[in-house]
Amino acid sequence: MSKRAKLAQDMEFPPEIEQPNVYPLSWHRGTEKMEEIYEASLREFWDPMALPWDTFDVSKYSWEEREAIAYWWTILSVFDASAPPVFAGAFIKTYEDHEEDAVRRCFFSVTKDEQNHEQVCGLAITKLLEHPDPITYEPKTDLGKRLQKNAKWLYYNGARYWDGYKAAVPKYSLAVLFSSFLMGEMGAATIFHQMAAGAKEPVFEAAFRNIGRDEGRHMAICLTLMQRDYPKISDEDKATVTKQIRAGYLFLSAVLFEPPEEFWDIPSDFIENQRAGEAVAREAGFFVPEYEAKKENWRKAMLNLKSVLDKYDIPFPAIPEVGIDGQEITDIDMEDIIPVF
Ligand SMILES: [Fe+2]
Numbered sequence: 001m002s003k004r005a006k007l008a009q010d011m012e013f014p015p016e017i018e019q020p021n022v023y024p025l026s027w028h029r030g031t032e033k034m035e036e037i038y039e040a041s042l043r044e045f046w047d048p049m050a051l052p053w054d055t056f057d058v059s060k061y062s063w064e065e066r067e068a069i070a071y072w073w074t075i076l077s078v079f080d081a082s083a084p085p086v087f088a089g090a091f092i093k094t095y096e097d098h099e100e101d102a103v104r105r106c107f108f109s110v111t112k113d114e115q116n117h118e119q120v121c122g123l124a125i126t127k128l129l130e131h132p133d134p135i136t137y138e139p140k141t142d143l144g145k146r147l148q149k150n151a152k153w154l155y156y157n158g159a160r161y162w163d164g165y166k167a168a169v170p171k172y173s174l175a176v177l178f179s180s181f182l183m184g185e186m187g188a189a190t191i192f193h194q195m196a197a198g199a200k201e202p203v204f205e206a207a208f209r210n211i212g213r214d215e216g217r218h219m220a221i222c223l224t225l226m227q228r229d230y231p232k233i234s235d236e237d238k239a240t241v242t243k244q245i246r247a248g249y250l251f252l253s254a255v256l257f258e259p260p261e262e263f264w265d266i267p268s269d270f271i272e273n274q275r276a277g278e279a280v281a282r283e284a285g286f287f288v289p290e291y292e293a294k295k296e297n298w299r300k301a302m303l304n305l306k307s308v309l310d311k312y313d314i315p316f317p318a319i320p321e322v323g324i325d326g327q328e329i330t331d332i333d334m335e336d337i338i339p340v341f
């Protein structure tokens, strides 16, 4: 093993540092909007533990109801629990790319927010099930057993995209990553505002309100970066964005709508079990949008995204499931996924 040659003896200044290098020594400003969003993230920061958990009396619910409500939180956590490491990966990339100072701080704030969202899932599930883990929990009712089987399949599928994501981060530009993130944030902002409006338990109302506000801020971060970078996006990146939107639709449908069986590896009774669980949760007063309302939300979120991409002449994929025409995209696998929630 040869030791690195000492250069300082022969050179007045060190050689250029090879890039990408995680270590910027710069605090550039450029996108002022980013500073505003970062300041909002400080003002709006909240602590999941400080929500009114003591007002949430689980004993007034039956075990079937508790398992059904916990299942909804479990679906959410399949997405939200991957968000902290996903954004942490993107956060490191902002350093490697020597991004503007405020962009780095904004990505740090998203990482922390997502951890809050994940923590809320954990607090809700633990209180409802009296167990900190929906996978090793022993269901008490028949419905609980059926929903746990669903949860195991969701988790198995969700876990499949992690290696793909790790490979994608260095491969794609931040500009491509933003479009995938934006998709998650748009869907998330819509559903959480509705869940807050429909919630009966004060703790859930407060949680959904805070989470929805965070997601709105995350959306603003993505949009601001797209405004900065998309006017000069390459044709190759455009094609990747189109494919990622289709992939994101298939992936996020599991939480925002229903998981498409062509893409999700799920048993044939999955949808039936999920609908049964949601019906019991709704009966118990836990608001979950009905099938048609979910479909309409998802359609609106897609159309919003389409209006953003149209501005930059980025072709939108066909999403026939919600009646949107566009470019036909096939052959998408879980390993191709970048989007997060
Ligand atoms: Fe989130």
Ligand SMILES: [Fe+2]
Pocket (backbone or CB within 6 Å): 114, 185, 188, 214, 215, 218, 341
């Ligand atoms: Fe988010």
